[in-house]
Amino acid sequence: MLQRLDNPPRPVLFYLHALGSSRRAIEAVGARLEAEFEVVGIDLPGFGDAPAALGLSVAEMVAHVAGAIRAHGATRWLLAGHSMGGKVATLVAARALAGDAGLFGLAGIVLLAGSPPSPEPMDEARRERMLGWASAGPLDPAAAREFIDGNVGAALDPRHEALATRDLLRTTREAWLAWLERGSREDWSAEAGRLDLPALVLAGGEDGDLGPDGQRRVNGPVYPRARFEVLEGAGHLLPLERPAEVAEAILRFWRREAGAGPRIPTDFARLIASDRVSARSRAILARRALADDPDYRPKALTTAQLDTLRAVAARTVPQDMGGAAIDLAARVEAGLASGKGDGWRLAALPPDVEAYRAALDGLADFGALGEAEQDARLAALVAGTFEPAAGGLSAAQMQGWFADARTDLVRQWLAHPATMARIGFDGFANGGDGPRKQGFERLAAGEREGWEPAMEGVR
Incomplete structure (x- = not known):
């Protein structure tokens, strides 16, 4: 367990x-x-x-x-x-x-x-x-x-x-x-x-x-x-x-x-450390598990734009990670700065960095709103009815950007090993670096391999 x-x-x-x-x-x-x-x-x-x-x-x-x-x-x-x-x-x-x-x-x-x-x-x-x-x-x-x-x-x-x-x-x-x-x-x-x-x-x-x-x-x-x-x-x-x-x-x-990042349950961490996981996968998970830099300075966005993205992230992807949260907005911003995207964008939107800057300028007052007002603003974004006073994007473009942004934020949340433990995902443990991959044998719904950590202890 x-x-x-x-x-x-x-x-x-x-x-x-x-x-x-x-x-x-x-x-x-x-x-x-x-x-x-x-x-x-x-x-x-x-x-x-x-x-x-x-x-x-x-x-x-x-x-x-x-x-x-x-x-x-x-x-x-x-x-x-x-x-x-x-x-x-x-x-x-x-x-x-x-x-x-x-x-x-x-x-x-x-x-x-x-x-x-x-x-x-x-x-x-x-x-x-x-x-x-x-x-x-x-x-x-x-x-x-x-x-x-x-x-x-x-x-x-x-x-x-x-x-x-x-x-x-x-x-x-x-x-x-x-x-x-x-x-x-x-x-x-x-x-x-x-x-x-x-x-x-x-x-x-x-x-x-x-x-x-x-x-x-x-x-x-x-x-x-x-x-x-x-x-x-x-x-x-x-x-x-x-x-x-x-x-x-x-x-x-x-x-x-x-020590400020989300904790990863002990048995789950031991699974990542084991020979069921390849060195390449373990390296990726090891870096994702590191706590976020509290002094992170944005490189693609302004500080004000990053603060707005953090406010959007807090309402869009609420986290209960045992007292610590992942700075999803900073991780998305770092991806924008590196130029490593998901390989596609909506034709109606400018390139990713430009779209984020314009959209976040259009949401500049979001962090100052109450939770009910923030939720109403997000609902309008989803419906395509929010017309920003500034930022240079139309309501339809803001709708498309928010769809992209939600995907980016959720991807960063799901990529963290603490989240994987929370939702019970251990598909990365499909074989190490040896010539014979252990793989999975029990594939039916509700069945678990003998080596898989039980999930009952996770909050």
């Missing part, structure tokens, strides 16, 4: 640590998040409790993290990467949005002084100094002391300093050298591409190469929706230096943006 939407499981925050650190670095932040998140730290190979034999290359670290997420089974999750872990997090996010099996449900990413997918900017003299610390074996206490002092804006709390020191001293020499000599220098920009998902990028005001300016330069192009925040006075070890501020920033980000 599907997970009821009125009592969903907590989302999961997967944390990937920095060079010389471990999963324990997130503990102070996690203690402040536990009411809303399950926080899962993952040791990267050669750090913490993870053996170096798991693989020290960037590719092997990405595979290790993806395997841990699959094994957990999370269906609604954030990915947080600190410094070195930021590069790994970006590549895992790229795989999730590309439709890799078992990785469905990524809602957003948090970078804490994150290393980019491109070569990490690093002063070469400092790199050589750090390499020298491990030339004959693991780091010693003097090297750990110098590393910590060079990466904080102010002295750490004694507990956090002890944790950082312990992690540095048990870091394997092989893992330390592998990152500095190879991993930090590798360019994975092509594999990452542009990741259009909710992103929070935190930087310490006193950090060096990966500080505020560096973050905007190297991670800004990867994340067009990135929200940049600066922790003034902090250095590079953000989870240990400013755990309360990091936790508060993550909660704001989740509540306002990454």
Whole structure:
């Protein structure tokens, strides 16, 4: 049975640590998040409790993290990467949005002084100094002391300093050298591409190469929706230096943006993640499931026209999505801006963008009307009797445009995985990427396959 939407499981925050650190670095932040998140730290190979034999290359670290997420089974999750872990997090996010099996449900990413997918900017003299610390074996206490002092804006709390020191001293020499000599220098920009998902990028005001300016330069192009925040006075070890501020920033980000979209029932999300769904279909659904940008700026319409379209959408396609709604108007507007239509238009109408602009200008007062007046206006549009005072379209053209607009809005609503779960549609699960497609066997009305989620729990 599907997970009821009125009592969903907590989302999961997967944390990937920095060079010389471990999963324990997130503990102070996690203690402040536990009411809303399950926080899962993952040791990267050669750090913490993870053996170096798991693989020290960037590719092997990405595979290790993806395997841990699959094994957990999370269906609604954030990915947080600190410094070195930021590069790994970006590549895992790229795989999730590309439709890799078992990785469905990524809602957003948090970078804490994150290393980019491109070569990490690093002063070469400092790199050589750090390499020298491990030339004959693991780091010693003097090297750990110098590393910590060079990466904080102010002295750490004694507990956090002890944790950082312990992690540095048990870091394997092989893992330390592998990152500095190879991993930090590798360019994975092509594999990452542009990741259009909710992103929070935190930087310490006193950090060096990966500080505020560096973050905007190297991670800004990867994340067009990135929200940049600066922790003034902090250095590079953000989870240990400013755990309360990091936790508060993550909660704001989740509540306002990454977690603001409609929830997808757990069993339905697991079906999408399964091998019954092709990678291409899963990638499409993964991107559709992302929360809408609360700061979306229209590209084909004016802000006033988009506001009018939102008012029309609210009355035309009412939503009850468990406390969150899809911004159907913004999604239609994005389609108009991209030039990707449905392949046809009424001969009596101008091209789609022109038709939308003219029609919405003709409905400019719609958002200010009461619900009864709005419904009367929509009824007149359907009947072909509404003659706009402005906008340049006739009553018949407004009727044709509204027929098109209704189709566009409903198409966006039906395309969302939360809507598919609500109406019980799982036709996308007709076979994965293997040579033999599972398909459907029980096709009679009222019958369901044994693997299909039951719909009784959906509101």
